[in-house]
Amino acid sequence: MEHVLQQIGIDQYIYLSIILFSIGAFGILYRRNAIVMFMSIEIMLNAANLLLVAFSNYHEDANGQVFVFFTMAVAAAEVAIGLAILVAIYRNIGSIDIDKLKNLKG
Protein backbone atom coordinates (compact mmCIF):
# COMPACT_ATOMS: atom_id res chain seq x y z
CA MET A 1 0.00 0.00 0.00
CA GLU A 2 1.24 3.42 -0.89
CA HIS A 3 2.10 5.76 1.93
CA VAL A 4 -0.08 8.82 2.40
CA LEU A 5 2.88 11.20 2.13
CA GLN A 6 3.61 9.87 -1.36
CA GLN A 7 0.16 10.87 -2.49
CA ILE A 8 -0.48 14.23 -0.90
CA GLY A 9 2.89 15.42 0.29
CA ILE A 10 4.05 17.00 3.49
CA ASP A 11 3.09 20.53 2.42
CA GLN A 12 -0.61 19.77 2.75
CA TYR A 13 0.03 18.77 6.36
CA ILE A 14 1.97 21.98 6.94
CA TYR A 15 -0.92 24.07 5.62
CA LEU A 16 -3.46 22.10 7.65
CA SER A 17 -1.45 22.61 10.84
CA ILE A 18 -1.00 26.32 10.15
CA ILE A 19 -4.74 26.84 9.66
CA LEU A 20 -5.54 24.79 12.76
CA PHE A 21 -3.05 26.82 14.80
CA SER A 22 -4.52 30.10 13.51
CA ILE A 23 -8.00 28.90 14.47
CA GLY A 24 -6.70 28.29 17.99
CA ALA A 25 -5.17 31.76 18.19
CA PHE A 26 -8.42 33.21 16.82
CA GLY A 27 -10.37 31.46 19.58
CA ILE A 28 -8.11 32.93 22.26
CA LEU A 29 -8.78 36.44 20.96
CA TYR A 30 -12.44 35.95 20.10
CA ARG A 31 -14.00 34.49 23.23
CA ARG A 32 -14.07 35.62 26.82
CA ASN A 33 -15.22 32.35 28.31
CA ALA A 34 -12.11 30.88 29.94
CA ILE A 35 -13.11 27.26 29.25
CA VAL A 36 -13.43 27.91 25.52
CA MET A 37 -10.04 29.62 25.64
CA PHE A 38 -8.67 26.42 27.16
CA MET A 39 -10.16 24.47 24.29
CA SER A 40 -8.44 26.84 21.87
CA ILE A 41 -5.12 26.13 23.58
CA GLU A 42 -5.79 22.41 23.10
CA ILE A 43 -6.44 23.02 19.40
CA MET A 44 -3.11 24.82 19.05
CA LEU A 45 -1.27 22.03 20.87
CA ASN A 46 -2.89 19.51 18.55
CA ALA A 47 -1.80 21.47 15.48
CA ALA A 48 1.80 21.23 16.69
CA ASN A 49 1.38 17.52 17.46
CA LEU A 50 -0.03 16.82 14.02
CA LEU A 51 2.94 18.48 12.34
CA LEU A 52 5.38 16.57 14.58
CA VAL A 53 3.77 13.27 13.58
CA ALA A 54 3.76 14.21 9.89
CA PHE A 55 7.47 15.09 9.96
CA SER A 56 8.25 11.99 12.00
CA ASN A 57 6.70 10.02 9.14
CA TYR A 58 8.55 12.07 6.57
CA HIS A 59 11.94 11.38 8.12
CA GLU A 60 10.94 7.88 9.25
CA ASP A 61 12.18 8.68 12.72
CA ALA A 62 10.49 7.55 15.92
CA ASN A 63 11.78 10.47 18.01
CA GLY A 64 9.09 12.83 16.79
CA GLN A 65 6.35 10.51 17.96
CA VAL A 66 7.99 10.07 21.37
CA PHE A 67 8.00 13.85 21.63
CA VAL A 68 4.27 13.84 20.92
CA PHE A 69 3.76 11.47 23.86
CA PHE A 70 5.49 13.92 26.17
CA THR A 71 3.44 16.77 24.76
CA MET A 72 0.30 14.80 25.56
CA ALA A 73 1.48 14.22 29.14
CA VAL A 74 2.21 17.93 29.57
CA ALA A 75 -1.16 18.84 28.01
CA ALA A 76 -2.98 16.53 30.41
CA ALA A 77 -1.20 18.05 33.40
CA GLU A 78 -1.88 21.55 32.08
CA VAL A 79 -5.59 20.91 31.66
CA ALA A 80 -5.91 19.41 35.14
CA ILE A 81 -4.19 22.36 36.80
CA GLY A 82 -5.90 24.92 34.60
CA LEU A 83 -9.38 23.61 35.27
CA ALA A 84 -8.63 23.49 39.00
CA ILE A 85 -7.61 27.14 38.84
CA LEU A 86 -10.81 27.92 36.92
CA VAL A 87 -12.91 26.21 39.58
CA ALA A 88 -11.13 28.26 42.26
CA ILE A 89 -11.75 31.46 40.27
CA TYR A 90 -15.41 30.54 39.86
CA ARG A 91 -15.76 30.04 43.60
CA ASN A 92 -14.27 33.44 44.34
CA ILE A 93 -15.78 35.59 41.60
CA GLY A 94 -18.86 33.64 40.54
CA SER A 95 -18.02 33.79 36.86
CA ILE A 96 -15.25 32.70 34.52
CA ASP A 97 -15.45 35.73 32.30
CA ILE A 98 -11.81 36.75 31.90
CA ASP A 99 -12.71 40.42 31.63
CA LYS A 100 -13.87 40.33 35.24
CA LEU A 101 -10.45 39.27 36.48
CA LYS A 102 -9.08 42.72 37.06
CA ASN A 103 -8.35 42.74 40.75
CA LEU A 104 -4.71 43.53 40.06
CA LYS A 105 -5.64 46.66 38.13
CA GLY A 106 -4.92 49.66 40.31
Added chain:
Amino acid sequence: MIEILFYILSAVTLGSAFLTILSKNPIHSAIWLVVCFFSIAGHYALLNSQFLAMVHIIVYSGAIMILMLFTIMLMNLNVSDEVSKPVITKIVATVCFCLIGFFLISALAQTAPALETYTNTGVDFQSIQVLGKVLLNEFVLPFEMAAVLLLMAMIGAVLISKKDKKTA
Protein backbone atom coordinates in the same frame (compact mmCIF):
# COMPACT_ATOMS: atom_id res chain seq x y z
CA MET B 1 -8.73 7.10 -2.25
CA ILE B 2 -6.27 8.20 0.44
CA GLU B 3 -6.34 11.70 -1.00
CA ILE B 4 -10.13 11.97 -0.69
CA LEU B 5 -9.95 10.62 2.85
CA PHE B 6 -7.33 13.21 3.76
CA TYR B 7 -9.39 16.09 2.41
CA ILE B 8 -12.56 14.90 4.14
CA LEU B 9 -10.69 14.53 7.44
CA SER B 10 -9.10 17.96 7.05
CA ALA B 11 -12.46 19.56 6.35
CA VAL B 12 -13.94 17.89 9.43
CA THR B 13 -10.97 18.99 11.56
CA LEU B 14 -11.08 22.63 10.49
CA GLY B 15 -14.86 22.88 10.50
CA SER B 16 -15.28 21.40 13.95
CA ALA B 17 -12.43 23.57 15.28
CA PHE B 18 -14.27 26.64 13.98
CA LEU B 19 -17.56 25.47 15.46
CA THR B 20 -15.81 24.89 18.79
CA ILE B 21 -14.97 28.55 18.94
CA LEU B 22 -18.16 29.95 17.45
CA SER B 23 -20.68 27.92 19.49
CA LYS B 24 -22.42 30.01 22.11
CA ASN B 25 -22.99 27.14 24.51
CA PRO B 26 -19.79 25.78 26.15
CA ILE B 27 -21.21 22.24 26.08
CA HIS B 28 -21.62 22.45 22.31
CA SER B 29 -18.04 23.70 22.10
CA ALA B 30 -16.88 20.65 24.04
CA ILE B 31 -18.81 18.28 21.78
CA TRP B 32 -17.36 19.88 18.66
CA LEU B 33 -13.90 19.64 20.18
CA VAL B 34 -14.44 15.90 20.62
CA VAL B 35 -15.25 15.67 16.90
CA CYS B 36 -12.09 17.65 16.14
CA PHE B 37 -9.95 15.33 18.27
CA PHE B 38 -11.43 12.24 16.64
CA SER B 39 -10.63 13.59 13.20
CA ILE B 40 -7.06 14.34 14.29
CA ALA B 41 -6.82 10.74 15.51
CA GLY B 42 -8.02 9.82 12.02
CA HIS B 43 -5.11 11.80 10.59
CA TYR B 44 -2.72 9.84 12.80
CA ALA B 45 -4.24 6.58 11.65
CA LEU B 46 -3.92 7.77 8.04
CA LEU B 47 -0.23 8.40 8.68
CA ASN B 48 -0.02 4.79 9.89
CA SER B 49 0.74 5.74 13.50
CA GLN B 50 -1.81 3.40 15.06
CA PHE B 51 -0.50 3.53 18.61
CA LEU B 52 -0.48 7.32 18.63
CA ALA B 53 -4.03 7.38 17.26
CA MET B 54 -5.21 5.13 20.09
CA VAL B 55 -3.37 7.12 22.75
CA HIS B 56 -4.78 10.34 21.30
CA ILE B 57 -8.35 9.05 21.51
CA ILE B 58 -7.84 7.76 25.05
CA VAL B 59 -6.08 10.86 26.40
CA TYR B 60 -7.82 13.68 24.55
CA SER B 61 -11.30 12.45 23.67
CA GLY B 62 -11.46 10.38 26.83
CA ALA B 63 -9.67 12.00 29.73
CA ILE B 64 -9.34 15.68 28.84
CA MET B 65 -12.80 16.13 27.39
CA ILE B 66 -14.47 14.36 30.32
CA LEU B 67 -12.58 16.70 32.63
CA MET B 68 -13.75 19.73 30.67
CA LEU B 69 -17.36 18.56 30.47
CA PHE B 70 -17.46 17.91 34.20
CA THR B 71 -16.02 21.34 34.91
CA ILE B 72 -18.66 22.94 32.67
CA MET B 73 -21.40 21.03 34.46
CA LEU B 74 -19.91 21.92 37.85
CA MET B 75 -20.01 25.61 37.01
CA ASN B 76 -23.55 25.38 35.64
CA LEU B 77 -22.86 27.85 32.86
CA ASN B 78 -25.78 29.21 30.95
CA VAL B 79 -25.78 30.82 27.55
CA SER B 80 -27.40 33.94 28.94
CA ASP B 81 -24.55 34.49 31.39
CA GLU B 82 -22.02 35.12 28.72
CA VAL B 83 -21.58 38.64 27.47
CA SER B 84 -19.96 38.64 24.08
CA LYS B 85 -16.99 40.81 23.36
CA PRO B 86 -17.42 44.20 21.70
CA VAL B 87 -17.53 44.19 17.93
CA ILE B 88 -14.17 45.93 17.57
CA THR B 89 -12.45 43.09 19.48
CA LYS B 90 -14.09 40.54 17.20
CA ILE B 91 -12.95 42.41 14.11
CA VAL B 92 -9.41 42.64 15.47
CA ALA B 93 -9.47 38.91 16.30
CA THR B 94 -10.58 38.07 12.77
CA VAL B 95 -7.90 40.31 11.26
CA CYS B 96 -5.26 38.69 13.49
CA PHE B 97 -6.46 35.24 12.44
CA CYS B 98 -6.19 36.12 8.75
CA LEU B 99 -2.77 37.74 9.24
CA ILE B 100 -1.28 34.80 11.19
CA GLY B 101 -2.55 32.31 8.65
CA PHE B 102 -1.51 34.40 5.65
CA PHE B 103 2.02 35.12 6.87
CA LEU B 104 2.77 31.57 7.99
CA ILE B 105 1.43 30.07 4.77
CA SER B 106 3.20 32.58 2.54
CA ALA B 107 6.45 32.04 4.44
CA LEU B 108 6.23 28.26 4.17
CA ALA B 109 5.01 28.23 0.58
CA GLN B 110 8.49 29.40 -0.41
CA THR B 111 10.06 26.13 0.69
CA ALA B 112 10.99 23.52 -1.86
CA PRO B 113 8.23 21.03 -2.74
CA ALA B 114 8.87 17.95 -0.69
CA LEU B 115 6.72 15.50 -2.59
CA GLU B 116 9.53 14.36 -4.87
CA THR B 117 12.17 14.06 -2.18
CA TYR B 118 10.14 11.70 -0.03
CA THR B 119 11.00 8.04 -0.35
CA ASN B 120 9.25 5.26 1.46
CA THR B 121 11.89 2.80 2.63
CA GLY B 122 9.40 0.57 4.41
CA VAL B 123 11.40 0.49 7.63
CA ASP B 124 9.29 -0.19 10.70
CA PHE B 125 9.68 2.85 12.92
CA GLN B 126 6.29 3.46 14.48
CA SER B 127 4.91 0.17 15.71
CA ILE B 128 4.31 -0.19 19.43
CA GLN B 129 7.36 -2.43 19.70
CA VAL B 130 9.79 0.09 18.22
CA LEU B 131 8.26 3.05 20.03
CA GLY B 132 8.44 1.23 23.35
CA LYS B 133 12.10 0.46 22.82
CA VAL B 134 12.90 4.06 21.93
CA LEU B 135 10.87 5.34 24.86
CA LEU B 136 12.60 3.11 27.40
CA ASN B 137 16.13 3.33 26.02
CA GLU B 138 16.88 6.85 24.85
CA PHE B 139 14.06 8.67 26.61
CA VAL B 140 13.87 6.83 29.89
CA LEU B 141 14.71 9.89 32.01
CA PRO B 142 12.02 12.15 30.45
CA PHE B 143 9.63 9.22 30.74
CA GLU B 144 10.17 9.03 34.49
CA MET B 145 10.01 12.80 34.76
CA ALA B 146 6.61 12.70 33.03
CA ALA B 147 5.43 10.43 35.83
CA VAL B 148 6.64 12.95 38.42
CA LEU B 149 4.96 15.76 36.46
CA LEU B 150 1.63 13.95 36.40
CA LEU B 151 1.87 13.24 40.13
CA MET B 152 2.57 16.91 40.85
CA ALA B 153 -0.33 17.94 38.60
CA MET B 154 -2.65 15.59 40.47
CA ILE B 155 -1.60 16.87 43.89
CA GLY B 156 -1.73 20.47 42.69
CA ALA B 157 -5.19 20.12 41.19
CA VAL B 158 -6.55 18.66 44.42
CA LEU B 159 -4.88 21.37 46.49
CA ILE B 160 -6.05 24.26 44.33
CA SER B 161 -9.66 23.17 43.92
CA LYS B 162 -10.09 22.22 47.57
CA LYS B 163 -12.46 24.42 49.51
CA ASP B 164 -10.73 26.89 51.77
CA LYS B 165 -12.37 26.62 55.17
CA LYS B 166 -10.81 29.64 56.82
CA THR B 167 -11.96 32.27 54.36
CA ALA B 168 -15.44 30.83 53.98
